[in-house]
Amino acid sequence: MSTTGTTGTTVLAAGDHFVLPRLLGAEVRKAVGGAVAVDVRELTLPWPHTPFGPVGEVIEASGTEDELIEALRGAEVCVTQMAPLTERVLAASPGLKLVCVSRGGPVNANLEAATRHGVAVCYAPGRNAVATAEHTLTLLLAAARGVGDTHTDLREGVWRGDYYDYDNCGIEIEGATVGLVGYGAIGSRVARILVAMGAEVLVHDPYVSPRALTGIAEPVTLDELLTRSRIVSLHARVTAETTGMIGAEQIARMPRGSILVNCARGALLDYDAACDALDSGQLAGAGFDVYPREPVPAGSRILTTPGVVMTPHIAGASQEVAHKAARIVAAEVGRHLRGEPLAHCANPEVRG
The missing domain is CATH 3.40.50.720 (NAD(P)-binding Rossmann-like Domain)
Structure with a gap:
């Protein structure tokens, strides 16, 4: 000292x-x-x-x-x-x-x-609202285009031409429907960036007035957000109501081949359910900056499940x-x- x-x-x-x-x-x-x-x-x-x-x-x-x-x-x-x-x-x-x-x-x-x-x-x-919003977009884009797996392959000396196959190609943000669960300081910034990129943005946040979303996003229920969104990004605070709010049942409602991003808190998401969905193809990709246990334990499924791009809780750094x-x-x-x-x-x- x-x-x-x-x-x-x-x-x-x-x-x-x-x-x-x-x-x-x-x-x-x-x-x-x-x-x-x-x-x-x-x-x-x-x-x-x-x-x-x-x-x-x-x-x-x-x-x-x-x-x-x-x-x-x-x-x-x-x-x-x-x-x-x-x-x-x-x-x-x-x-x-x-x-x-x-x-x-x-x-x-x-x-x-x-x-x-x-x-x-x-x-x-x-x-850290700006930094976290920017990092959310980083993971969202990386997950949508399979950057995690392609990066790993190249580092290991593998050049896979099949990433150009139709079924393996990623998706674009322009024209996509993106659902944001939470519309605070971070979620609202993410929404404005996505709108500028040409996305249709849906928001579920019971604490936000629909008037605050005018011209930016459409307020919807969580169920409607999940069923309509090709990309879902979590921005809610952890409360008794939001803990575990996205599990196997909720992921199953998303369109097959969707993208899921969590830069908020690990407690919002059932990560085993997310890994199951990635293995089955229900999710095409995921971007995670937060986890149920940090540091992530050795042997965790998150570390080896294909389609995941990860960072070590640095969105706000x-x-x-x-x-x-x-x-x-x-x-x-x-x-x-x-x-x-x-x-x-x-x-x-x-x-x-």
Whole structure:
């Protein structure tokens, strides 16, 4: 851990190897300006070199409670992506007033404990929407044209002319019907790109007004989306209702030879059912960035089923995302120190 500055409000920049501590620190200083003196401490957590996981009672965290407790001594603010903000950490940090998590949701913070200890928790909505939308299109196009298998063959020195056979050819986006399950910050961007490419876009999202889709997409039920779409891409949040929402029954409703893409969360999809559908030809291809277990276990069917193009949960990883995330949380620090309302606070009742 390194310390920068000598006086002023102490801010812990608990970054990692993606959202770097120095990016967080630089943006905090920029957001605060000369109006308030800040003492920025930097802590580097091991993610993504070491996979995140549960720490204490929180999920998807990196580092240890003891390490964070020590780093937070005397700190009023913590800006982080993965630090475990647990009951134990919060109880041991009485001077802490603000935590800013540079993610779409503060899943590594015990929100109930933070509220009880008087700590406001902010997050960074939309930070990776552009990157994830672009990556979704990357996998969608790759799956539609069989890029995964052809790439593997060429790397192994195999040139297969039968990829030009009619039954093995991929499909075009122009003129295709594409169904998007979810229409948030990411799904809406994917929709606009697909429309520009000439696709007909269907959307199933019970939380979106049909008026918001006017001129872009057609709102439909999930069943209609599945039966009409040659390509289906998942963009829903994981809830009790959406967990396992796409299984064997739903995939069977899709036209034979369809494409399925998931850059959202592994819990939305039954991957065994997807592999069965790929083996049978019900699905012609699939693009996956997220999985039921991460890292994907050795021997998983996903790794050997033909027609799958895969990436290791990197849809939201771009250099621009790291900078956007740092700017969003740093802006909250500036608001906090100037006594202004917070823009993205998960427990506003703490502020009164």
